[in-house]
Amino acid sequence: MTRTFDHPQYGRTDVPAADLVLSWLNRAGVPAHPATGPSEPAEWLRWYGSAYLDPRLGAVGLAVGAAADSPHRQRQAQAAVLAWQRTLGTRRVLLPALPGRDLPAQRAFGGHSPDPASAARAFLDDGDSVLVLGAPTPALAALTAPGGQHVVYAGRTRMPEESVLRELDGDRLSFVMSPQLVAEEAAQLLHAARRRFPHLRGQHPDHWPYRNSDLVNSLRLALADADELWVLADAAPRHPLLDAALAHSDASVRDLADPTAVEEHWLTPRLRTIALVTADLCDPADRRRGELLRLLSGTGPLGVVTREVSTRITTDVHLPDHT
Known part of the structure:
Protein backbone atom coordinates (compact mmCIF):
# COMPACT_ATOMS: atom_id res chain seq x y z
CA MET A 1 0.00 0.00 0.00
CA ARG A 86 -16.35 4.50 -6.02
CA THR A 87 -16.14 6.47 -2.76
CA LEU A 88 -14.62 9.54 -4.39
CA GLY A 89 -16.83 12.60 -4.06
CA THR A 90 -17.11 16.04 -2.53
CA ARG A 91 -18.19 15.99 1.13
CA ARG A 92 -18.60 18.19 4.17
CA VAL A 93 -17.87 17.37 7.81
CA LEU A 94 -19.75 19.44 10.39
CA LEU A 95 -18.06 19.86 13.76
CA PRO A 96 -20.34 21.17 16.53
CA ALA A 97 -18.43 23.64 18.69
CA LEU A 98 -17.61 21.89 21.96
CA PRO A 99 -16.30 23.19 25.29
CA GLY A 100 -12.55 23.48 25.01
CA ARG A 101 -10.63 25.06 22.17
CA ASP A 102 -13.73 25.50 20.00
CA LEU A 103 -15.68 27.40 22.63
CA PRO A 104 -13.86 29.70 25.09
CA ALA A 105 -14.63 28.70 28.65
CA GLN A 106 -16.39 31.94 29.66
CA ARG A 107 -18.07 32.69 26.31
CA ALA A 108 -21.53 31.94 27.69
CA PHE A 109 -21.09 33.46 31.15
CA GLY A 110 -20.51 36.94 32.47
CA GLY A 111 -18.07 35.54 35.01
CA HIS A 112 -17.18 32.31 36.75
CA SER A 113 -20.32 30.40 37.63
CA PRO A 114 -20.31 29.42 41.32
CA ASP A 115 -20.22 25.76 42.21
CA PRO A 116 -23.87 24.66 42.67
CA ALA A 117 -22.95 22.47 45.65
CA SER A 118 -21.30 25.44 47.38
CA ALA A 119 -24.34 27.61 46.62
CA ALA A 120 -26.62 24.90 48.03
CA ARG A 121 -24.60 24.69 51.25
CA ALA A 122 -24.84 28.48 51.60
CA PHE A 123 -28.64 28.30 51.28
CA LEU A 124 -28.73 25.51 53.86
CA ASP A 125 -26.58 27.59 56.21
CA ASP A 126 -29.15 30.40 55.84
CA GLY A 127 -31.86 28.05 57.05
CA ASP A 128 -33.47 27.25 53.70
CA SER A 129 -34.35 23.90 52.22
CA VAL A 130 -32.82 23.29 48.79
CA LEU A 131 -34.47 22.12 45.57
CA VAL A 132 -31.89 20.67 43.15
CA LEU A 133 -32.98 20.97 39.52
CA GLY A 134 -31.57 18.35 37.16
CA ALA A 135 -29.53 15.19 37.63
CA PRO A 136 -27.30 15.75 40.67
CA THR A 137 -23.52 15.62 40.51
CA PRO A 138 -21.81 13.55 43.24
CA ALA A 139 -21.28 16.74 45.27
CA LEU A 140 -24.97 17.66 45.03
CA ALA A 141 -26.05 14.10 45.81
CA ALA A 142 -23.93 14.19 48.97
CA LEU A 143 -25.69 17.24 50.44
CA THR A 144 -27.17 16.79 53.89
CA ALA A 145 -29.74 19.08 55.51
CA PRO A 146 -29.98 20.06 59.20
CA GLY A 147 -33.06 19.05 61.13
CA GLY A 148 -36.23 20.68 59.83
CA GLN A 149 -34.67 21.40 56.44
CA HIS A 150 -34.66 19.29 53.30
CA VAL A 151 -32.66 18.63 50.14
CA VAL A 152 -35.04 17.59 47.37
CA TYR A 153 -34.08 16.47 43.88
CA ALA A 154 -36.03 17.13 40.70
CA GLY A 155 -35.24 15.19 37.54
CA ARG A 156 -34.25 16.70 34.21
CA THR A 157 -37.85 17.05 33.09
CA ARG A 158 -40.18 16.67 36.07
CA MET A 159 -40.69 17.91 39.61
CA PRO A 160 -40.65 15.60 42.65
CA GLU A 161 -43.86 13.90 43.78
CA GLU A 162 -46.44 16.06 45.54
CA SER A 163 -45.98 14.05 48.74
CA VAL A 164 -42.36 15.24 48.79
CA LEU A 165 -43.19 18.86 47.94
CA ARG A 166 -45.72 19.06 50.79
CA GLU A 167 -42.85 18.72 53.25
CA LEU A 168 -41.26 21.96 52.04
CA ASP A 169 -41.78 25.47 53.42
CA GLY A 170 -42.25 27.61 50.31
CA ASP A 171 -41.07 30.72 52.18
CA ARG A 172 -37.75 29.09 53.07
CA LEU A 173 -36.87 27.35 49.85
CA SER A 174 -34.00 27.96 47.42
CA PHE A 175 -33.01 26.22 44.21
CA VAL A 176 -29.74 25.34 42.53
CA MET A 177 -29.23 23.95 39.03
CA SER A 178 -27.17 20.91 38.21
CA PRO A 179 -24.30 21.73 35.82
CA GLN A 180 -25.57 18.83 33.68
CA LEU A 181 -28.84 20.62 32.97
CA VAL A 182 -29.67 22.51 29.75
CA ALA A 183 -30.97 26.08 30.05
CA GLU A 184 -34.27 25.29 28.28
CA GLU A 185 -34.88 22.35 30.63
CA ALA A 186 -33.99 24.57 33.58
CA ALA A 187 -36.54 27.18 32.51
CA GLN A 188 -39.31 24.58 32.30
CA LEU A 189 -38.48 23.11 35.70
CA LEU A 190 -38.21 26.53 37.27
CA HIS A 191 -41.56 27.57 35.80
CA ALA A 192 -43.21 24.53 37.39
CA ALA A 193 -41.41 25.11 40.71
CA ARG A 194 -42.46 28.75 40.92
CA ARG A 195 -46.09 27.91 40.24
CA ARG A 196 -45.92 25.67 43.31
CA PHE A 197 -43.63 27.95 45.35
CA PRO A 198 -44.06 31.64 44.33
CA HIS A 199 -41.41 32.83 46.82
CA LEU A 200 -38.74 30.45 45.58
CA ARG A 201 -35.29 32.03 45.35
CA GLY A 202 -32.02 30.73 43.96
CA GLN A 203 -29.21 31.16 41.49
CA HIS A 204 -28.85 34.36 39.50
CA PRO A 205 -29.89 34.03 35.81
CA ASP A 206 -26.28 34.65 34.79
CA HIS A 207 -25.43 31.29 36.35
CA TRP A 208 -27.86 29.17 34.36
CA PRO A 209 -26.31 26.37 32.26
CA TYR A 210 -26.15 28.30 28.98
CA ARG A 211 -23.03 26.54 27.80
CA ASN A 212 -24.84 23.22 27.91
CA SER A 213 -27.69 24.79 25.97
CA ASP A 214 -25.26 26.16 23.38
CA LEU A 215 -23.62 22.75 23.03
CA VAL A 216 -26.91 20.90 22.57
CA ASN A 217 -28.12 23.46 20.04
CA SER A 218 -24.80 23.28 18.16
CA LEU A 219 -25.26 19.52 17.99
CA ARG A 220 -28.86 19.86 16.82
CA LEU A 221 -27.88 22.40 14.18
CA ALA A 222 -25.26 20.03 12.79
CA LEU A 223 -27.63 17.06 12.93
CA ALA A 224 -30.32 18.95 11.03
CA ASP A 225 -27.90 19.53 8.14
CA ALA A 226 -26.16 16.15 8.14
CA ASP A 227 -26.87 12.90 6.33
CA GLU A 228 -25.31 10.92 9.17
CA LEU A 229 -23.79 11.44 12.61
CA TRP A 230 -20.48 9.68 13.17
CA VAL A 231 -19.59 9.19 16.84
CA LEU A 232 -15.97 8.44 17.70
CA ALA A 233 -16.64 6.04 20.54
CA ASP A 234 -14.51 4.07 22.96
CA ALA A 235 -15.17 2.49 26.35
CA ALA A 236 -16.57 5.73 27.73
CA PRO A 237 -20.38 6.07 27.72
CA ARG A 238 -22.07 8.70 25.60
CA HIS A 239 -22.27 12.13 27.18
CA PRO A 240 -25.85 12.82 28.40
CA LEU A 241 -25.93 16.05 26.38
CA LEU A 242 -25.29 14.04 23.21
CA ASP A 243 -28.28 11.88 24.09
CA ALA A 244 -30.30 15.06 24.73
CA ALA A 245 -29.45 16.35 21.25
CA LEU A 246 -30.32 13.01 19.65
CA ALA A 247 -33.63 12.75 21.50
CA HIS A 248 -35.44 14.88 18.89
CA SER A 249 -33.43 13.83 15.84
CA ASP A 250 -33.99 11.09 13.28
CA ALA A 251 -30.37 11.23 12.13
CA SER A 252 -28.64 7.95 11.31
CA VAL A 253 -25.83 7.30 13.80
CA ARG A 254 -22.62 5.33 13.29
CA ASP A 255 -20.35 4.49 16.24
CA LEU A 256 -16.73 4.31 15.18
CA ALA A 257 -14.06 3.06 17.58
CA ASP A 258 -11.16 3.36 15.13
CA PRO A 259 -10.93 6.00 12.37
CA THR A 260 -9.43 3.40 10.02
CA ALA A 261 -12.50 1.14 10.44
CA VAL A 262 -14.56 3.16 7.92
CA GLU A 263 -16.06 0.83 5.33
CA GLU A 264 -16.05 1.84 1.68
CA HIS A 265 -19.80 1.15 1.34
CA TRP A 266 -20.52 3.85 3.94
CA LEU A 267 -19.19 6.50 1.57
CA THR A 268 -22.01 6.37 -0.95
CA PRO A 269 -22.92 9.21 -3.33
CA ARG A 270 -25.82 10.04 -1.00
CA LEU A 271 -23.48 10.67 1.93
CA ARG A 272 -22.42 14.27 1.37
CA THR A 273 -22.52 15.74 4.89
CA ILE A 274 -21.26 14.05 8.06
CA ALA A 275 -21.68 15.46 11.58
CA LEU A 276 -18.73 14.31 13.69
CA VAL A 277 -18.35 14.20 17.49
CA THR A 278 -16.65 12.13 20.15
CA ALA A 279 -18.97 10.08 22.39
CA ASP A 280 -17.91 11.87 25.55
CA LEU A 281 -17.83 15.34 23.92
CA CYS A 282 -14.25 15.66 25.08
CA ASP A 283 -11.52 18.05 23.99
CA PRO A 284 -12.10 18.80 20.28
CA ALA A 285 -8.36 18.39 19.73
CA ASP A 286 -8.91 14.63 20.15
CA ARG A 287 -6.32 12.85 18.00
CA ARG A 288 -8.90 10.52 16.45
CA ARG A 289 -10.89 13.40 15.03
CA GLY A 290 -7.90 14.83 13.20
CA GLU A 291 -6.93 11.39 11.92
CA LEU A 292 -10.41 10.72 10.55
CA LEU A 293 -10.51 14.08 8.78
CA ARG A 294 -7.14 13.35 7.18
CA LEU A 295 -8.33 9.94 5.99
CA LEU A 296 -11.59 11.33 4.57
CA SER A 297 -9.64 14.00 2.69
CA GLY A 298 -8.33 11.17 0.55
CA THR A 299 -11.83 10.22 -0.65
CA GLY A 300 -12.60 13.51 -2.38
CA PRO A 301 -12.51 17.27 -1.77
CA LEU A 302 -13.45 17.79 1.89
CA GLY A 303 -14.92 20.86 3.56
CA VAL A 304 -14.69 21.04 7.36
CA VAL A 305 -17.18 23.42 8.99
CA THR A 306 -17.51 24.25 12.69
CA ARG A 307 -21.05 25.08 13.78
CA GLU A 308 -21.36 27.17 16.94
CA VAL A 309 -24.30 28.48 18.93
CA SER A 310 -23.12 31.07 21.43
CA THR A 311 -25.02 32.78 24.23
CA ARG A 312 -23.62 36.07 25.51
CA ILE A 313 -24.65 37.59 28.81
CA THR A 314 -24.44 41.31 29.51
CA THR A 315 -23.44 41.83 33.12
CA ASP A 316 -22.79 45.57 33.00
CA VAL A 317 -26.42 46.65 32.82
CA HIS A 318 -27.21 50.36 33.20
CA LEU A 319 -30.88 51.05 33.68
CA PRO A 320 -32.13 54.19 31.89
CA ASP A 321 -32.45 57.29 34.02
CA HIS A 322 -36.10 58.45 34.01
CA THR A 323 -35.64 61.30 36.47
Whole structure:
Protein backbone atom coordinates (compact mmCIF):
# COMPACT_ATOMS: atom_id res chain seq x y z
CA MET A 1 0.00 0.00 0.00
CA THR A 2 1.56 3.25 -1.09
CA ARG A 3 1.19 6.63 0.58
CA THR A 4 2.44 8.50 -2.47
CA PHE A 5 2.96 7.65 -6.13
CA ASP A 6 3.76 9.20 -9.49
CA HIS A 7 0.56 9.76 -11.44
CA PRO A 8 1.01 9.94 -15.24
CA GLN A 9 -0.95 13.23 -15.42
CA TYR A 10 -0.48 14.92 -12.03
CA GLY A 11 2.98 13.70 -11.08
CA ARG A 12 3.67 13.16 -7.38
CA THR A 13 0.31 12.25 -5.82
CA ASP A 14 -0.44 11.79 -2.13
CA VAL A 15 -2.75 9.08 -0.78
CA PRO A 16 -4.29 10.39 2.49
CA ALA A 17 -6.74 7.45 2.51
CA ALA A 18 -3.92 4.88 2.45
CA ASP A 19 -4.62 3.64 5.99
CA LEU A 20 -8.33 3.26 5.19
CA VAL A 21 -7.60 0.99 2.25
CA LEU A 22 -4.87 -0.83 4.18
CA SER A 23 -7.17 -1.55 7.10
CA TRP A 24 -9.98 -2.58 4.72
CA LEU A 25 -7.67 -5.08 3.00
CA ASN A 26 -6.49 -6.52 6.32
CA ARG A 27 -10.06 -6.92 7.57
CA ALA A 28 -10.81 -8.84 4.36
CA GLY A 29 -7.93 -11.20 5.11
CA VAL A 30 -5.61 -9.77 2.45
CA PRO A 31 -2.04 -9.35 3.77
CA ALA A 32 -1.12 -5.75 3.08
CA HIS A 33 1.41 -3.31 4.50
CA PRO A 34 2.41 0.31 3.93
CA ALA A 35 5.30 1.04 1.61
CA THR A 36 8.46 2.02 3.44
CA GLY A 37 9.68 4.55 0.88
CA PRO A 38 8.20 7.46 -1.05
CA SER A 39 6.80 5.07 -3.69
CA GLU A 40 6.26 1.37 -4.28
CA PRO A 41 9.39 -0.68 -5.14
CA ALA A 42 10.20 -0.67 -8.84
CA GLU A 43 9.57 -4.38 -9.22
CA TRP A 44 5.93 -3.93 -8.08
CA LEU A 45 3.01 -3.23 -10.38
CA ARG A 46 0.66 -0.37 -9.55
CA TRP A 47 -3.07 -0.04 -10.11
CA TYR A 48 -4.13 3.56 -10.34
CA GLY A 49 -7.47 4.87 -9.21
CA SER A 50 -8.93 8.28 -9.80
CA ALA A 51 -6.94 11.34 -8.82
CA TYR A 52 -7.90 14.97 -8.44
CA LEU A 53 -6.27 18.29 -7.64
CA ASP A 54 -7.12 19.66 -4.21
CA PRO A 55 -6.45 23.42 -3.91
CA ARG A 56 -4.88 22.85 -0.49
CA LEU A 57 -3.38 19.37 -0.73
CA GLY A 58 -2.30 19.26 -4.37
CA ALA A 59 -2.68 15.98 -6.25
CA VAL A 60 -4.62 13.37 -4.28
CA GLY A 61 -5.44 9.85 -5.41
CA LEU A 62 -5.60 6.13 -4.69
CA ALA A 63 -3.05 3.47 -5.59
CA VAL A 64 -2.26 -0.02 -4.40
CA GLY A 65 0.84 -1.94 -5.44
CA ALA A 66 1.11 -5.72 -5.85
CA ALA A 67 4.00 -8.08 -6.44
CA ALA A 68 4.75 -8.63 -10.14
CA ASP A 69 4.99 -12.40 -9.68
CA SER A 70 1.53 -12.78 -8.08
CA PRO A 71 -1.49 -12.42 -10.41
CA HIS A 72 -3.76 -13.19 -7.45
CA ARG A 73 -2.36 -10.28 -5.45
CA GLN A 74 -2.62 -8.04 -8.50
CA ARG A 75 -6.33 -8.86 -8.80
CA GLN A 76 -6.78 -8.05 -5.10
CA ALA A 77 -4.96 -4.75 -5.53
CA GLN A 78 -7.09 -3.85 -8.52
CA ALA A 79 -10.30 -4.78 -6.65
CA ALA A 80 -9.26 -2.56 -3.73
CA VAL A 81 -8.64 0.43 -5.98
CA LEU A 82 -11.92 -0.06 -7.82
CA ALA A 83 -13.88 -0.40 -4.55
CA TRP A 84 -12.44 2.78 -3.05
CA GLN A 85 -12.55 4.65 -6.33
CA ARG A 86 -16.35 4.50 -6.02
CA THR A 87 -16.14 6.47 -2.76
CA LEU A 88 -14.62 9.54 -4.39
CA GLY A 89 -16.83 12.60 -4.06
CA THR A 90 -17.11 16.04 -2.53
CA ARG A 91 -18.19 15.99 1.13
CA ARG A 92 -18.60 18.19 4.17
CA VAL A 93 -17.87 17.37 7.81
CA LEU A 94 -19.75 19.44 10.39
CA LEU A 95 -18.06 19.86 13.76
CA PRO A 96 -20.34 21.17 16.53
CA ALA A 97 -18.43 23.64 18.69
CA LEU A 98 -17.61 21.89 21.96
CA PRO A 99 -16.30 23.19 25.29
CA GLY A 100 -12.55 23.48 25.01
CA ARG A 101 -10.63 25.06 22.17
CA ASP A 102 -13.73 25.50 20.00
CA LEU A 103 -15.68 27.40 22.63
CA PRO A 104 -13.86 29.70 25.09
CA ALA A 105 -14.63 28.70 28.65
CA GLN A 106 -16.39 31.94 29.66
CA ARG A 107 -18.07 32.69 26.31
CA ALA A 108 -21.53 31.94 27.69
CA PHE A 109 -21.09 33.46 31.15
CA GLY A 110 -20.51 36.94 32.47
CA GLY A 111 -18.07 35.54 35.01
CA HIS A 112 -17.18 32.31 36.75
CA SER A 113 -20.32 30.40 37.63
CA PRO A 114 -20.31 29.42 41.32
CA ASP A 115 -20.22 25.76 42.21
CA PRO A 116 -23.87 24.66 42.67
CA ALA A 117 -22.95 22.47 45.65
CA SER A 118 -21.30 25.44 47.38
CA ALA A 119 -24.34 27.61 46.62
CA ALA A 120 -26.62 24.90 48.03
CA ARG A 121 -24.60 24.69 51.25
CA ALA A 122 -24.84 28.48 51.60
CA PHE A 123 -28.64 28.30 51.28
CA LEU A 124 -28.73 25.51 53.86
CA ASP A 125 -26.58 27.59 56.21
CA ASP A 126 -29.15 30.40 55.84
CA GLY A 127 -31.86 28.05 57.05
CA ASP A 128 -33.47 27.25 53.70
CA SER A 129 -34.35 23.90 52.22
CA VAL A 130 -32.82 23.29 48.79
CA LEU A 131 -34.47 22.12 45.57
CA VAL A 132 -31.89 20.67 43.15
CA LEU A 133 -32.98 20.97 39.52
CA GLY A 134 -31.57 18.35 37.16
CA ALA A 135 -29.53 15.19 37.63
CA PRO A 136 -27.30 15.75 40.67
CA THR A 137 -23.52 15.62 40.51
CA PRO A 138 -21.81 13.55 43.24
CA ALA A 139 -21.28 16.74 45.27
CA LEU A 140 -24.97 17.66 45.03
CA ALA A 141 -26.05 14.10 45.81
CA ALA A 142 -23.93 14.19 48.97
CA LEU A 143 -25.69 17.24 50.44
CA THR A 144 -27.17 16.79 53.89
CA ALA A 145 -29.74 19.08 55.51
CA PRO A 146 -29.98 20.06 59.20
CA GLY A 147 -33.06 19.05 61.13
CA GLY A 148 -36.23 20.68 59.83
CA GLN A 149 -34.67 21.40 56.44
CA HIS A 150 -34.66 19.29 53.30
CA VAL A 151 -32.66 18.63 50.14
CA VAL A 152 -35.04 17.59 47.37
CA TYR A 153 -34.08 16.47 43.88
CA ALA A 154 -36.03 17.13 40.70
CA GLY A 155 -35.24 15.19 37.54
CA ARG A 156 -34.25 16.70 34.21
CA THR A 157 -37.85 17.05 33.09
CA ARG A 158 -40.18 16.67 36.07
CA MET A 159 -40.69 17.91 39.61
CA PRO A 160 -40.65 15.60 42.65
CA GLU A 161 -43.86 13.90 43.78
CA GLU A 162 -46.44 16.06 45.54
CA SER A 163 -45.98 14.05 48.74
CA VAL A 164 -42.36 15.24 48.79
CA LEU A 165 -43.19 18.86 47.94
CA ARG A 166 -45.72 19.06 50.79
CA GLU A 167 -42.85 18.72 53.25
CA LEU A 168 -41.26 21.96 52.04
CA ASP A 169 -41.78 25.47 53.42
CA GLY A 170 -42.25 27.61 50.31
CA ASP A 171 -41.07 30.72 52.18
CA ARG A 172 -37.75 29.09 53.07
CA LEU A 173 -36.87 27.35 49.85
CA SER A 174 -34.00 27.96 47.42
CA PHE A 175 -33.01 26.22 44.21
CA VAL A 176 -29.74 25.34 42.53
CA MET A 177 -29.23 23.95 39.03
CA SER A 178 -27.17 20.91 38.21
CA PRO A 179 -24.30 21.73 35.82
CA GLN A 180 -25.57 18.83 33.68
CA LEU A 181 -28.84 20.62 32.97
CA VAL A 182 -29.67 22.51 29.75
CA ALA A 183 -30.97 26.08 30.05
CA GLU A 184 -34.27 25.29 28.28
CA GLU A 185 -34.88 22.35 30.63
CA ALA A 186 -33.99 24.57 33.58
CA ALA A 187 -36.54 27.18 32.51
CA GLN A 188 -39.31 24.58 32.30
CA LEU A 189 -38.48 23.11 35.70
CA LEU A 190 -38.21 26.53 37.27
CA HIS A 191 -41.56 27.57 35.80
CA ALA A 192 -43.21 24.53 37.39
CA ALA A 193 -41.41 25.11 40.71
CA ARG A 194 -42.46 28.75 40.92
CA ARG A 195 -46.09 27.91 40.24
CA ARG A 196 -45.92 25.67 43.31
CA PHE A 197 -43.63 27.95 45.35
CA PRO A 198 -44.06 31.64 44.33
CA HIS A 199 -41.41 32.83 46.82
CA LEU A 200 -38.74 30.45 45.58
CA ARG A 201 -35.29 32.03 45.35
CA GLY A 202 -32.02 30.73 43.96
CA GLN A 203 -29.21 31.16 41.49
CA HIS A 204 -28.85 34.36 39.50
CA PRO A 205 -29.89 34.03 35.81
CA ASP A 206 -26.28 34.65 34.79
CA HIS A 207 -25.43 31.29 36.35
CA TRP A 208 -27.86 29.17 34.36
CA PRO A 209 -26.31 26.37 32.26
CA TYR A 210 -26.15 28.30 28.98
CA ARG A 211 -23.03 26.54 27.80
CA ASN A 212 -24.84 23.22 27.91
CA SER A 213 -27.69 24.79 25.97
CA ASP A 214 -25.26 26.16 23.38
CA LEU A 215 -23.62 22.75 23.03
CA VAL A 216 -26.91 20.90 22.57
CA ASN A 217 -28.12 23.46 20.04
CA SER A 218 -24.80 23.28 18.16
CA LEU A 219 -25.26 19.52 17.99
CA ARG A 220 -28.86 19.86 16.82
CA LEU A 221 -27.88 22.40 14.18
CA ALA A 222 -25.26 20.03 12.79
CA LEU A 223 -27.63 17.06 12.93
CA ALA A 224 -30.32 18.95 11.03
CA ASP A 225 -27.90 19.53 8.14
CA ALA A 226 -26.16 16.15 8.14
CA ASP A 227 -26.87 12.90 6.33
CA GLU A 228 -25.31 10.92 9.17
CA LEU A 229 -23.79 11.44 12.61
CA TRP A 230 -20.48 9.68 13.17
CA VAL A 231 -19.59 9.19 16.84
CA LEU A 232 -15.97 8.44 17.70
CA ALA A 233 -16.64 6.04 20.54
CA ASP A 234 -14.51 4.07 22.96
CA ALA A 235 -15.17 2.49 26.35
CA ALA A 236 -16.57 5.73 27.73
CA PRO A 237 -20.38 6.07 27.72
CA ARG A 238 -22.07 8.70 25.60
CA HIS A 239 -22.27 12.13 27.18
CA PRO A 240 -25.85 12.82 28.40
CA LEU A 241 -25.93 16.05 26.38
CA LEU A 242 -25.29 14.04 23.21
CA ASP A 243 -28.28 11.88 24.09
CA ALA A 244 -30.30 15.06 24.73
CA ALA A 245 -29.45 16.35 21.25
CA LEU A 246 -30.32 13.01 19.65
CA ALA A 247 -33.63 12.75 21.50
CA HIS A 248 -35.44 14.88 18.89
CA SER A 249 -33.43 13.83 15.84
CA ASP A 250 -33.99 11.09 13.28
CA ALA A 251 -30.37 11.23 12.13
CA SER A 252 -28.64 7.95 11.31
CA VAL A 253 -25.83 7.30 13.80
CA ARG A 254 -22.62 5.33 13.29
CA ASP A 255 -20.35 4.49 16.24
CA LEU A 256 -16.73 4.31 15.18
CA ALA A 257 -14.06 3.06 17.58
CA ASP A 258 -11.16 3.36 15.13
CA PRO A 259 -10.93 6.00 12.37
CA THR A 260 -9.43 3.40 10.02
CA ALA A 261 -12.50 1.14 10.44
CA VAL A 262 -14.56 3.16 7.92
CA GLU A 263 -16.06 0.83 5.33
CA GLU A 264 -16.05 1.84 1.68
CA HIS A 265 -19.80 1.15 1.34
CA TRP A 266 -20.52 3.85 3.94
CA LEU A 267 -19.19 6.50 1.57
CA THR A 268 -22.01 6.37 -0.95
CA PRO A 269 -22.92 9.21 -3.33
CA ARG A 270 -25.82 10.04 -1.00
CA LEU A 271 -23.48 10.67 1.93
CA ARG A 272 -22.42 14.27 1.37
CA THR A 273 -22.52 15.74 4.89
CA ILE A 274 -21.26 14.05 8.06
CA ALA A 275 -21.68 15.46 11.58
CA LEU A 276 -18.73 14.31 13.69
CA VAL A 277 -18.35 14.20 17.49
CA THR A 278 -16.65 12.13 20.15
CA ALA A 279 -18.97 10.08 22.39
CA ASP A 280 -17.91 11.87 25.55
CA LEU A 281 -17.83 15.34 23.92
CA CYS A 282 -14.25 15.66 25.08
CA ASP A 283 -11.52 18.05 23.99
CA PRO A 284 -12.10 18.80 20.28
CA ALA A 285 -8.36 18.39 19.73
CA ASP A 286 -8.91 14.63 20.15
CA ARG A 287 -6.32 12.85 18.00
CA ARG A 288 -8.90 10.52 16.45
CA ARG A 289 -10.89 13.40 15.03
CA GLY A 290 -7.90 14.83 13.20
CA GLU A 291 -6.93 11.39 11.92
CA LEU A 292 -10.41 10.72 10.55
CA LEU A 293 -10.51 14.08 8.78
CA ARG A 294 -7.14 13.35 7.18
CA LEU A 295 -8.33 9.94 5.99
CA LEU A 296 -11.59 11.33 4.57
CA SER A 297 -9.64 14.00 2.69
CA GLY A 298 -8.33 11.17 0.55
CA THR A 299 -11.83 10.22 -0.65
CA GLY A 300 -12.60 13.51 -2.38
CA PRO A 301 -12.51 17.27 -1.77
CA LEU A 302 -13.45 17.79 1.89
CA GLY A 303 -14.92 20.86 3.56
CA VAL A 304 -14.69 21.04 7.36
CA VAL A 305 -17.18 23.42 8.99
CA THR A 306 -17.51 24.25 12.69
CA ARG A 307 -21.05 25.08 13.78
CA GLU A 308 -21.36 27.17 16.94
CA VAL A 309 -24.30 28.48 18.93
CA SER A 310 -23.12 31.07 21.43
CA THR A 311 -25.02 32.78 24.23
CA ARG A 312 -23.62 36.07 25.51
CA ILE A 313 -24.65 37.59 28.81
CA THR A 314 -24.44 41.31 29.51
CA THR A 315 -23.44 41.83 33.12
CA ASP A 316 -22.79 45.57 33.00
CA VAL A 317 -26.42 46.65 32.82
CA HIS A 318 -27.21 50.36 33.20
CA LEU A 319 -30.88 51.05 33.68
CA PRO A 320 -32.13 54.19 31.89
CA ASP A 321 -32.45 57.29 34.02
CA HIS A 322 -36.10 58.45 34.01
CA THR A 323 -35.64 61.30 36.47
